[in-house]
Amino acid sequence: MFIKRQLAIIVMMSMGFLALSGYFLNFSVLREFTDRDAPQWYMIIAGFAAFLGCLNLLQLHIQKVVNKQKNWQYSIFTLLGFIIMIVFAFVYKNVDTPWGPHLKDENSSFYWMYNFIYLPLASTMFALLAFFVASASYRAFRIRNFEATLLLISGVLLMLGRVPIGAIIPWWVVVIMYVSFLFAMIASKIKNRKVFFISFICVNLLCLFLGFQLEWNTSTPLFLLIPSIQEWIMAVPATAGSRAIMIGIALGIVAQSFRIITGRERSILGD
């Protein structure tokens, strides 16, 4: 019982301490192990974990075909795809390149499978998500609150700023966008609709008049250019948001790592 349960925890704790001590102890053998060998071992065992996943998939689909479960016919295609890839990776390569580098040889059978089957399937699968993202965004943007509006504006400005059409949007369109955004924020404060619309049009006209007076049509300031706005969004508020997320994630990982190293976290081993 000890060897089945406690040994894994001891291995987990000791490896955690060993890896961490490599950063704090100036001991060359330990340092070399944590810098070079330990990550390499990690990658090798992770590779075996990938093998485990593949074998598990194979086992699952073989069982499905043998037991003739629902939609078992499709499992034959999975098995065929896997077996053909394995044959071209380990048995038949069709080129003189040595085993291993043959995976990247454009004339090898393996590369043919990669180029004409794996690559189009993977990219079309992700491309298909464009349609679902469009429908998801429509649903997300239907939620009419300030947060959803910020999400919409940030997303649309980013997309517009990164395509050629964004650069040819004139300054007065951006001025109207700014004024519309301002009025969207204060819309709930103004109860009378007539007053709201008249003031909206007046402010727009005033801003446009001011723009022509300041000759924005000849020398447009950066805050009225969509690509510049996009760059600013990415450089300032989006950076702040992503930085906070990164710090939050890091704090979580450090706390979890501490629990693992001290042996408090055992659920990952199936306990």
Next chain:
Amino acid sequence: MIFNFEIIGVWVLVLMTLCILSYLYGDNPFYKISEHIFVGVSAGYVFALVWWDQIWPNLFGRLFPEYVGAGFEFSPIYIIPLILGIFMLFRLIPSLSWLARIAIAYIVGMAAGLKFYVYINSNILMQIQNSAIDLSKSGGEIFNHILILLGVFSALVYFFFSKEHKGTVGAISKIGIYFLMIKFGASFGFAVMGRISLLIGRFEDLISYSSYQYNYATPIILISMIVILGIWSFQSSETKK
């Protein structure tokens, strides 16, 4: 009619692309077949890549350096990851599956030890350092730095759940939500652009493969698929009735 391996490849490519895109019509046998092929081929691809790029040179290259010739010296200590790797595969044998725990324990423990310091250093301390206001810069840049600091602080307050988000804490966390929303909007924009560019790439391929040079692969496969899908949907509606 031109016939070679490239042409066969192009026909397979067009067929696979259209099979996946047929999902827009609904779940159908074409999509299911291509989906299953994708799973199998991906698994085979990962298997081959892991073996030839990782296990063979880095593990066997150190255990049998003369035979593999990966440029490493003989290192008997690498027998340990080999044993742990084999332990990992024992997960498939129920009576020995407990051995896989030791391999998982190594991965988890090692990752925890290595990431502990790395994350404190790069994702916490460095990010805090980068959020500091540089007063030597110009007015506009100082304003941006203040905004970043305000954004980072308020968004972190939003992630702080030990205190109820009311009063001052609530107001600050609300500002944090705004910054996070802008970030999510930007990420969303990137995701949409990425997917759309992939889709454009697929359509470009389909258009270029519809020429005589490729034996009109796209129109022939597209028409055949539409006809087969039409017959299939007609038959399935008849069966339902």
